[in-house]
Amino acid sequence: MKHIYLYGASGHAKVVLEIAEAGGYTVAGLVDANPAIEELLGYPVNAAFEEKTEGNWLIAIGKNTIRKKIAEEKKRQFGTLIHPQATLSKRSYIAEGTVIMAGATVNAEAHIGRHCIVNTNASVDHDCILEDYVHLSPNVALAGGVQVGEGTHIGIGACVIQGVCIGRWCTVGAGAVIIRDVPDGTTVVGNPGKVIRTNAV
Numbered sequence: 001m002k003h004i005y006l007y008g009a010s011g012h013a014k015v016v017l018e019i020a021e022a023g024g025y026t027v028a029g030l031v032d033a034n035p036a037i038e039e040l041l042g043y044p045v046n047a048a049f050e051e052k053t054e055g056n057w058l059i060a061i062g063k064n065t066i067r068k069k070i071a072e073e074k075k076r077q078f079g080t081l082i083h084p085q086a087t088l089s090k091r092s093y094i095a096e097g098t099v100i101m102a103g104a105t106v107n108a109e110a111h112i113g114r115h116c117i118v119n120t121n122a123s124v125d126h127d128c129i130l131e132d133y134v135h136l137s138p139n140v141a142l143a144g145g146v147q148v149g150e151g152t153h154i155g156i157g158a159c160v161i162q163g164v165c166i167g168r169w170c171t172v173g174a175g176a177v178i179i180r181d182v183p184d185g186t187t188v189v190g191n192p193g194k195v196i197r198t199n200a201v
């Protein structure tokens with residue numbers, strides 16, 4: 001029997017937990033920084049549990065900065081979770097800690113880094129590169145050869161044309177259409193996408 005343990009017990013964790021169940025895992029324990037959360041979908045949270053050696057961990061938290069902080073602090077074996085209704089090319093690469101949700105598509109020679117989220121119905125076309133801690137929201141569409149830097153969050157329904165490079169720790173707004181490269185640390189919204197804010201990276 002495969003065991004998995006989850007960091008996080010809020011809304012995003014509900015989806016991750018059900019992906020684990022669909023993949024045949026036993027969810028052996030959940031932990032959350034909020035001591036008031038005692039239960040999630042019938043599973044106890046923050047209760048004592050045995051950490052079995054064959055069990056992997058997964059960070060079931062949507063915020064990219066928090067996933068990075070936990071991944072760097074905790075010396076764990078991290079697994080990956082892929083919903084059975086996702087479509088992955090056998091020539092794609094998915095690194096540890098990443099979750100691929102229902103309806104998502106990852107095409108040939110796409111490379112997805114550590115602790116990424118490819119959310120419901122998102123599409124990652126051929127030769128895309130997603131660095132660590134990227135979050136693609138539901139219905140995001142990346143055309144071929146798109147590169148997305150570490151920690152970037154692309155909002156629901158955004159589209160990125162082929163060959164575009166999006167920098168590190170950017171935010172791409174919901175429904176944005178990205179037709180040119182995006183510098184590190186910027187927030188981009190609209191059609192076509194325009195930079196409205198720059199933060200230190």
